[in-house]
Amino acid sequence: MYLGIFSSKSPKKDKIPSVHTMAYNVDPEASCYVGVHAYQRDHKDQIHAFYEMFFECLEGFFAEIGAPQRILIFRGGLSDSVIDEIADYERMQIERAIDKYREDSSFKDEVQKWDPKICYLDVSRSHSRFTVDTGDRVYENIKPGTVIDKDVVETANDFIMASHEGRLGTTRPAEYSLKYSTWPESDILDIKVLCNNLCHLLGRSPYTVALPAPIRMANFLAKRCREFKLANPNMDFDYPNFPESSKNTAYFT
Template identity: 30%
Template sequence: MQTMQSTSKTEPVDWACEAGKDAPLLVALSASCNVYFTSYFSTWRIMSEATASPAPLMEEALRHFLQKMRRLPDTVVIYRGGVSDSQQEVILEHEMHHPTEGILAAFDRLAEVEGQEPWRSKVSVAYIMVRRSMNIRFMTEEGDNLPSGSYIDEDVIPGLDADNPVRSDFYMISQTYVRGTARPTLYTVLYNTLNFSKMETMQLTYRLCGVYMTFAGKVSTPAPLKYVAKLLSLLSKCNYVPREPTGQLRLWRPNLFFV
């Protein structure tokens, strides 16, 4: 399955978490549920720092996708709100590869419970870290901002490892700046079994920056990441947040009620 064809069922996903000092972590996820990226499923959990993982939320989103589409997605692209370079490998091991709490383990459980073992052997996954707090800036030789859609994937990319062919990094400027200097977004692909090229991954990322429903132009990060940031912002302002959506709140999950 590839990115934007009407016959495909791609599920770009984003998750992020926020926590105050000595407070439990608020973990949220927003996942697209159709090929046009206009239908989303959003959920959250309150977890301790030791157990914080997007795996339960991923299972919940995939079950909703199965119920809605009558099948599971062939491709799952995960955009993870960025952490520092020093934390990336630890986060990757815990969130993707943990034998019981990781996302890959969640896929295994879902396939077993739902009788979808053939799907598990075919699904392709990418786990992409997204960082906006970058000091680097890029300009043309004339000193102008780079146009929307510009990307840089060599020479100045941090953390490239010749011994790790899976990892790849690229900067992208998706939005158009009228004032000031464009601030790029750094995307780090830490896990990748996709059956399409790096260029197609960048094209998917760029197109997702153009389908954020509250803005007519391009935004700085993919739409699922913007939605989950909105959800976290709303939940963090509430006097009381249940540990997970319950009761009537469960009916809100397929709607972008927080936008």
């Protein structure tokens, strides 16, 4: 299961509430995504409805594919100053939702011994730029798939990846930070490959993109939620009153 989580916080002087979204795949090929969202009056980074949103994602994934044995989470929309605190909070909510689903699910025979492994990555666009010196003071963009995981990263769990080709100007890579993981060590080695492959699976783009599809989809959903509230003639920001027909569909693409 691939899950993107994104937070779009409004300025305090803005009347529009903050939007928190999750987008997850509903096919084994990780090419089709649906999402859930929540509006939040305050401007805090913590998602108050995280437990309910993640539980809904589990239900949707289970109904389409089955119980996920591995869950790869991409978290975006947070600053470096709060990510560790938020990651700890969300980890507790994830474990709580999994325990609750295991107890209350109508598929008890299938989930009785279900213990999914979680990998949680913080993802953002990097401010670093890299070029290749080809000689004679000629510099070219780095090749797609280039990974930088030493010297310029803060910890051993961080890496910078340019999965896309810089078609205009200098390539702006993405920065990944592994916050926690219960995956086996052998599977953790595949994370970079998975991140790169997911950048090829954004259905609305014919090109490889800079960020993995799950977090891009969550970002698209956040933008659509904000636009929906801006177009609401009643300016009722208290409830996420999307039409019922839009549930379990990729309406935000």
